[in-house]
Amino acid sequence: MAIVIAASTSTATFGGYNIDWDGTSEFRELADQQSESQIALETTAYERSNTSETTAIILAPEEPYTANDSRRVRAFVRSGGTVVIADDFGSEGNALLSAVGADARFNGTQLLDEREYYQAPSLPVATNITDSQYTSDVAQLTLNGATAIDANGSTVLATSSRFGYLDRDGTGGLSPGDELSTYPVVTVESVGDGRVIAVSDPSVFINTMLTQPDNEAFATALLETRQQTLLDYSRAGEQPPLSIILLAVRSSVVVQMGIVGVGIGFVWAYGVFGRFTSRSIWGGLLEIVPEPLRDHFPIWLREITSGDEDTPTELIDEDTLLRSLSQRHPEWDETRLRQVMTDVLSERSRTEDDE
Incomplete structure (x- = not known):
C-alpha cells in the first residue's frame, strides 16, 4: 500500500x-x-x-x-x-x-x-x-x-x-x-x-x-x-512514476496494443501450463491438511491428494469419476453421483453434451 x-x-x-x-x-x-x-x-x-x-x-x-x-x-x-x-x-x-x-x-x-x-x-x-x-x-x-x-x-x-x-x-x-x-x-x-x-x-x-x-x-x-x-x-x-505510466498508456495506441498482446500471451500460457501448475501447488498445500478436513474441499481438490498428482483433473473422464465416487459412496444412487460430478465438470471446459 x-x-x-x-x-x-x-x-x-x-x-x-x-x-x-x-x-x-x-x-x-x-x-x-x-x-x-x-x-x-x-x-x-x-x-x-x-x-x-x-x-x-x-x-x-x-x-x-x-x-x-x-x-x-x-x-x-x-x-x-x-x-x-x-x-x-x-x-x-x-x-x-x-x-x-x-x-x-x-x-x-x-x-x-x-x-x-x-x-x-x-x-x-x-x-x-x-x-x-x-x-x-x-x-x-x-x-x-x-x-x-x-x-x-x-x-x-x-x-x-x-x-x-x-x-x-x-x-x-x-x-x-x-x-x-x-x-x-x-x-x-x-x-x-x-x-x-x-x-x-x-x-x-x-x-x-x-x-x-x-x-x-x-x-x-x-x-x-x-x-x-x-x-x-x-x-x-x-x-509520480505510476501516473506517468498510466498517462503513457492512455495517450499511446501502440502501448495499449502492446499491453493487450502481453495479456493475451499470459492467458495463452496459463491455458497451456497454468492449470497443471496450480493443481500441483494445491496438492502440496492439501498434503498438510488433516485427512478429516479434506472432505470439506471440492472434489477436484481432493482428487489431487488422493490420486495421481501428475495427472491433471481435466484428463479424468466421466466414467473414471463415476467409478471413483461410487467406490467412496456406495450408498449413493447414480443420479446423486452425477449431480456431485457437476462440481468437477464445472472446473473444466464442458461441451453441450455434458450433464
Whole structure:
C-alpha cells in the first residue's frame, strides 16, 4: 500500500498529484467533474487538441518552454484555444506570455493589502471583480503571496482593493513611497483567434486555498467555458512514476496494443501450463491438511491428494469419476453421483453434451 501511494503521488508544489496543502490534486479532480480533462506531460498534446473546445491551464512553470514547446502553445492559442497562465515571482510565466504573443506581464513584486486580506496582508483579497464568463458567481478572490499584473492594454477582470500596494523595498509592510491603488490580478486578451488569461497567483488553485472565497467558483468558471481542459504539467516539476505510466498508456495506441498482446500471451500460457501448475501447488498445500478436513474441499481438490498428482483433473473422464465416487459412496444412487460430478465438470471446459 505504501509503495503504491508513493508511486502515485507527488510532493511538487502546484503538482496535480500532490495531495498536500500546496498541491492541486483537488483542482485536478474539479477539472474532471466540470469538463473532459486531460493531463499533459508533453506539449505535443496541444497539437492533438480541438482548439475551439479546449482551455489549457499552466500553473507556475518551473522550467522554460523550449522554442518548439512555445511554438505549439502559440499555435494552439492563435487557432482558437484559450490558455490560462498563472504565475507570480518566477520568470518562466512572463517568457511564455511573450512567446505566445500576449501583452500582459507579471510584475514580480509582492502585492500586499493592509485593509482587505485573509489572515495577513500577504494574503490580500481581490474585491473588484468585472462581470465576465470567466468570473461568473465570483465576488472576490482570496490570494496567497500574489504579485500584480501589468495589463499593458489587456482587459482587467479582477483587481485588489484600493488599499493594495506593491512591496517594492521588501519590508513586508507599508513604506513611504508605496502607492495605494487597485492592482490587476486577472487579465484576458485576444491573441489570434484565441485568448490568453493571466492570473497573478497560482496559489488560487492549490488545495488549501481552493476552498477560500471565491476561488473554487473562479476555477469552475474557467473550466466551464470550454468542453475540454488540458492541464499542462509539462514544466511543473517531477511527476509520480505510476501516473506517468498510466498517462503513457492512455495517450499511446501502440502501448495499449502492446499491453493487450502481453495479456493475451499470459492467458495463452496459463491455458497451456497454468492449470497443471496450480493443481500441483494445491496438492502440496492439501498434503498438510488433516485427512478429516479434506472432505470439506471440492472434489477436484481432493482428487489431487488422493490420486495421481501428475495427472491433471481435466484428463479424468466421466466414467473414471463415476467409478471413483461410487467406490467412496456406495450408498449413493447414480443420479446423486452425477449431480456431485457437476462440481468437477464445472472446473473444466464442458461441451453441450455434458450433464
